[in-house]
Amino acid sequence: MTIDITPAPINAKTYQQICQLIFAHSRIHLGPARQGLLTSRLGSRLHHLGLASWDDYGKLLRDRDHGDEIETMLDLIATNHTQFFREPSHFQRLAEELLDPLLLDCPDARRDLRCWSAATASGEEAYSLAMVLSEFAIRHGGIPEWSIEASDLSRKALQRARAAIYNRDALHLPDPDWLARYFQRGTGPYEGQCKVKAAIKDKIRLRRVNLFQENYPFSRLFHLIFCRNVLIYFDLDSQGQLIERLHSMLAPGGLLVIGHSDSLVHLRHDFISLAGGIYRRSSS
Numbered sequence: 001m002t003i004d005i006t007p008a009p010i011n012a013k014t015y016q017q018i019c020q021l022i023f024a025h026s027r028i029h030l031g032p033a034r035q036g037l038l039t040s041r042l043g044s045r046l047h048h049l050g051l052a053s054w055d056d057y058g059k060l061l062r063d064r065d066h067g068d069e070i071e072t073m074l075d076l077i078a079t080n081h082t083q084f085f086r087e088p089s090h091f092q093r094l095a096e097e098l099l100d101p102l103l104l105d106c107p108d109a110r111r112d113l114r115c116w117s118a119a120t121a122s123g124e125e126a127y128s129l130a131m132v133l134s135e136f137a138i139r140h141g142g143i144p145e146w147s148i149e150a151s152d153l154s155r156k157a158l159q160r161a162r163a164a165i166y167n168r169d170a171l172h173l174p175d176p177d178w179l180a181r182y183f184q185r186g187t188g189p190y191e192g193q194c195k196v197k198a199a200i201k202d203k204i205r206l207r208r209v210n211l212f213q214e215n216y217p218f219s220r221l222f223h224l225i226f227c228r229n230v231l232i233y234f235d236l237d238s239q240g241q242l243i244e245r246l247h248s249m250l251a252p253g254g255l256l257v258i259g260h261s262d263s264l265v266h267l268r269h270d271f272i273s274l275a276g277g278i279y280r281r282s283s284s
């Protein structure tokens with residue numbers, strides 16, 4: 001005997017209500033065309049909760065005593081796709097062209113280059129950046145000292161970032177020597193997996209930050225912010241607000257890097273474009 005566990009199709013009103021909740025808690029904007037995405041990502045959650053309909057799920061989300069169901073829903077809805085050295089030109093340009101002038105523009109960055117990977121997902125972006133900074137410092141007599149704040153909305157993605165264990169085939173290292181330098185290779189049941197070494201991991205602070213929360217938990221400005229492939233999930237208004245906030249989180253002369261799928265074209269902003277999704281806050 002087979003039991004049909006597929007809930008009835010979601011109706012327009014419930015879809016809209018769930019989208020409003022998602023927007024209110026993350027600013028992720030799902031237009032009318034994303035119904036399929038929502039039902040495919042949340043369908044198994046209904047089943048897990050033993051709910052027969054989308055209306056029941058909508059009610060559960062609106063219930064004050066929903067516990068952390070909203071957070072669980074956001075974990076399921078957020079697209080956490082990422083990879084090591086994604087959009088490699090950013091890392092290459094940083095190492096070859098941008099870090100030297102950044103250290104000249106921001107003299108305090110030589111002692112303490114502060115970076116933020118602002119939608120880090122499962123950590124690959126932050127660990128890629130860490131390797132690039134470490135290599136740069138090795139070549140420049142230990143300068144700069146650096147640290148990275150890495151944050152995301154998704155608890156599930158952050159858990160993977162904290163574990164820092166990745167498939168060997170997913171590392172895409174620009175230099176094969178980096179494997180032994182930055183990773184411990186798994187053996188036995190962990191064969192084929194690699195763990196980021198503590199020397200790198202300890203320089204990265206991972207925490208949950210919603211890019212739209214009222215106050216960010218950082219007391220100092222950053223010299224470099226990676227905020228890549230996340231603007232596309234927000235509506236234009238929210239993108240504008242976020243870019244303004246990121247501008248204010250950068251030290252004068254600091255750099256913002258956005259993803260190839262993101263764009264500032266329709267936004268008013270005060271950045272100087274350095275091309276290829278890299279922007280600079282003016283020095284004054």
Ligand SMILES: C[S@@+](CC[C@H](N)C(=O)[O-])C[C@H]1O[C@@H](n2cnc3c(N)ncnc32)[C@H](O)[C@@H]1O
Pocket residue numbers: 025026027028078079080081082083086118119120121122125151152153154157209210211212227228229230233259
């Ligand atoms: C496609 S991933 C991008 C990962 C990485 N930056 C990259 O380019 O490979 C987008 C990430 O943005 C996160 N995100 C979505 N809305 C967010 C918000 N309001 N605050 C913080 N992170 C958010 C998602 O959880 C997801 O991990």
